[in-house]
Amino acid sequence: MANSIIDLAHLVKKFGEQTVLKDINFAVTPGEIVGLIGPSGAGKSTVIKLALGMEMADSGTATIFGQTMPNRKLLAHIGYMAQNDALYESLSGQENLVFFAKMKGLPKATLAQAIAYVAAVVDLTADLDKRVSGYSGGMKRRLSLAIALLGQPELLILDEPTVGIDPALRRQVWRELNKIRDAGRSILITTHVMDEAELADRVALLLGGDVIAFNTPTQLKQQYQVATIEAVFLKAEGVQL
Amino acid sequence: MRTFAIMTRVLKELLRDKRTLALMFLAPIFILILLNFVFSASQSTDVSVGTVAVTRSLKSDLAQTKHVTVKGYSNYKAAKRALDDDQLDAIVRQRNNNYSLTYANTDASKTTAVKMAFRNALSTNAMSHLKEKLAGTTSALAKLRSQLPNAPSTPDRTTAKATTPKITDHYVYGDASTGFFAKILPILMGFFVFFFVFLISGMALLKERTSGTLDRLLATPVKRAEIVFGYMLSYGILAIFQTILIVLVTIWLLGVEVVGNLAYVVLINLLLALVALAFGILVSTFANSEFQMMQFIPILLIPQVFFSGIIPLDSMAGWVKGISYVIPIKYSGDAATQIITRGVPLTSLGLDIGMLLLFLVCLTILNIVGLRRYRKV
Ligand SMILES: Nc1ncnc2c1ncn2[C@@H]1O[C@H](COP(=O)(O)OP(=O)(O)OP(=O)(O)O)[C@@H](O)[C@H]1O
Numbered sequence: 001m002a003n004s005i006i007d008l009a010h011l012v013k014k015f016g017e018q019t020v021l022k023d024i025n026f027a028v029t030p031g032e033i034v035g036l037i038g039p040s041g042a043g044k045s046t047v048i049k050l051a052l053g054m055e056m057a058d059s060g061t062a063t064i065f066g067q068t069m070p071n072r073k074l075l076a077h078i079g080y081m082a083q084n085d086a087l088y089e090s091l092s093g094q095e096n097l098v099f100f101a102k103m104k105g106l107p108k109a110t111l112a113q114a115i116a117y118v119a120a121v122v123d124l125t126a127d128l129d130k131r132v133s134g135y136s137g138g139m140k141r142r143l144s145l146a147i148a149l150l151g152q153p154e155l156l157i158l159d160e161p162t163v164g165i166d167p168a169l170r171r172q173v174w175r176e177l178n179k180i181r182d183a184g185r186s187i188l189i190t191t192h193v194m195d196e197a198e199l200a201d202r203v204a205l206l207l208g209g210d211v212i213a214f215n216t217p218t219q220l221k222q223q224y225q226v227a228t229i230e231a232v233f234l235k236a237e238g239v240q241l
Numbered sequence: 242m243r244t245f246a247i248m249t250r251v252l253k254e255l256l257r258d259k260r261t262l263a264l265m266f267l268a269p270i271f272i273l274i275l276l277n278f279v280f281s282a283s284q285s286t287d288v289s290v291g292t293v294a295v296t297r298s299l300k301s302d303l304a305q306t307k308h309v310t311v312k313g314y315s316n317y318k319a320a321k322r323a324l325d326d327d328q329l330d331a332i333v334r335q336r337n338n339n340y341s342l343t344y345a346n347t348d349a350s351k352t353t354a355v356k357m358a359f360r361n362a363l364s365t366n367a368m369s370h371l372k373e374k375l376a377g378t379t380s381a382l383a384k385l386r387s388q389l390p391n392a393p394s395t396p397d398r399t400t401a402k403a404t405t406p407k408i409t410d411h412y413v414y415g416d417a418s419t420g421f422f423a424k425i426l427p428i429l430m431g432f433f434v435f436f437f438v439f440l441i442s443g444m445a446l447l448k449e450r451t452s453g454t455l456d457r458l459l460a461t462p463v464k465r466a467e468i469v470f471g472y473m474l475s476y477g478i479l480a481i482f483q484t485i486l487i488v489l490v491t492i493w494l495l496g497v498e499v500v501g502n503l504a505y506v507v508l509i510n511l512l513l514a515l516v517a518l519a520f521g522i523l524v525s526t527f528a529n530s531e532f533q534m535m536q537f538i539p540i541l542l543i544p545q546v547f548f549s550g551i552i553p554l555d556s557m558a559g560w561v562k563g564i565s566y567v568i569p570i571k572y573s574g575d576a577a578t579q580i581i582t583r584g585v586p587l588t589s590l591g592l593d594i595g596m597l598l599l600f601l602v603c604l605t606i607l608n609i610v611g612l613r614r615y616r617k618v
């Protein structure tokens with residue numbers, strides 16, 4: 001696919017003896033949200049790290065915006081949120097945002113505006129001057145998400161962004177994600193929450209080191225002849241319903 | 242400028258960690274003041290000497306020596322008992338013109354002190370005997386002369402007065418109280434800078450790695466070199482302040498004389514701090530926890546003290562001495578010693594500065610390349 005945003009081809013990853021990913025192939029096209037689901041330890045985070053070039057694949061290639069990863073300059077157009085919060089605890093929320101905005105190379109003129117915007121999306125505006133060490137788990141998660149949203153990147157890669165976020169705020173976050181998608185930008189998101197997977201445009205089901213299914217939620221449900229994505233997940237895992 | 246942004250961030254984090262900051266600035270001062278007391282005290286070991294059948298004049302000569310107390314005993318047995326009871330450090334026993342000395346020898350420095358004091362007393366004693374004899378001869382001569390009416394009158398007193406030579410001591414650096422402390426100070430200063438910068442920067446990078454912020458940082462288009470340089474700038478600034486503080490304390494509080502330019506000392510220590518930083522960052526990649534980082538102290542830091550020049554390197558075996566060539570503190574200590582005690586300008590310290598720069602460049606390159614482990618570009 002010439003115009004895909006992410007293109008993963010024949011990715012293989014081994015950690016020592018353990019082959020975590022056998023042969024991963026899938027693509028994310030412009031203006032879509034792709035959900036990556038799979039049981040814990042299936043290798044979701046590993047797929048993301050390979051895509052970003054943070055880990056080296058044993059074979060296969062990861063291409064983003066048509067260029068082979070790893071590629072340092074491309075990182076300016078990607079918003080990444082890791083599974084762990086990875087924040088500077090002794091700095092305030094504002095200082096964390098400013099620091100990462102500068103690292104991403106956001107122009108000085110729009111810095112304050114960009115920070116105010118992402119803080120509002122995750123509902124942290126009132127707590128920005130607090131030190132992160134005084135944040136709750138959910139607040140840290142939200143700040144982490146805000147950092148990924150900084151600078152309106154063309155591609156968002158979010159590793160379990162909504163863990164520890166309450167339902168009302170989760171809706172707000174998804175509204176924002178949909179807005180980003182509607183603006184033609186792309187999102188790759190991993191999740192454990194199955195009704196969240198229903199909100200994705202396409203879902204990749206990762207199991208046993210392979211993507212065993214990659215389709216829209218509706219088609220997946222038809223394919224497995226069940227009513228929910230959760231049931232698809234369980235059926236794929238071979239759990240008796 | 243990403244480098245500056247990283248520098249500001251690292252400095253901010255450091256400034257908010259009040260305890261670490263206090264450790265970095267107050268601990269060296271505390272240790273220096275303690276060391277100053279320890280070493281100035283050891284220069285005046287008090288010893289007590291028991292004497293058996295020693296002439297009164299020698300006894301009084303010995304007693305006049307500073308830090309020496311003399312007690313006479315009627316027989317050796319009594320003196321020996323006192324020695325065994327730890328009341329004496331040595332016994333001097335005279336037989337005719339020979340002396341036998343018995344040392345408790347539980348403290349080598351006391352033994353040496355007694356040895357020295359006794360030899361001095363003996364020569365002083367011999368000298369005064371000579372003087373007495375000379376005076377006797379002179380007066381006999383004068384008597385003889387007075388009996389000869391035609392003898393030419395000689396200027397009096399000249400012969401009698403010029404018997405004791407006067408000794409005046411001159412010190413190129415410091416004064417009579419300059420001791421071991423002044424010698425090791427320039428090296429110690431470097432060691433403090435090295436120790437704290439190494440440990441704190443190593444821990445900082447370790448935390449950055451284990452908390453995941455390094456990954457997050459490397460997921461932005463920042464260059465690996467920018468991260469390393471950002472750290473260097475911030476810790477360089479910190480080291481400058483630390484060195485200035487240590488130097489001021491040693492000059493004003495401890496009264497150590499600095500002959501050369503203070504700015505040079507700061508510059509040398511800054512260079513050393515950057516080496517320590519690069520070293521700390523490098524080593525931190527081999528540690529997975531703060532405790533593992535601490536384990537490098539006995540392996541990597543303490544041996545540096547041995548080869549830094551605090552213990553004279555000349556006395557070591559050739560191959561052992563070879564180790565000192567790869568010890569950064571040796572070069573900074575050498576340079577700082579020359580600046581502080583002899584006022585040597587930077588231009589004459591090319592070898593030391595060159596070696597420090599070499600360490601710095603090599604370690605920095607290793608670090609920048611080493612970050613490839615976490616991001617391949
Ligand atoms: N650095 C590593 N060294 C060795 N093994 C690793 C490493 N990283 C991941 N693994 C292994 O790879 C497998 C996949 O890990 P990964 O973190 O990708 O799972 P995941 O799908 O993200 O799980 P979760 O949903 O719990 O986050 C696990 O079995 C894990 O033990």
Ligand SMILES: [Mg+2]
Nearest residue numbers: 044045083159
């Ligand atoms: Mg994961």
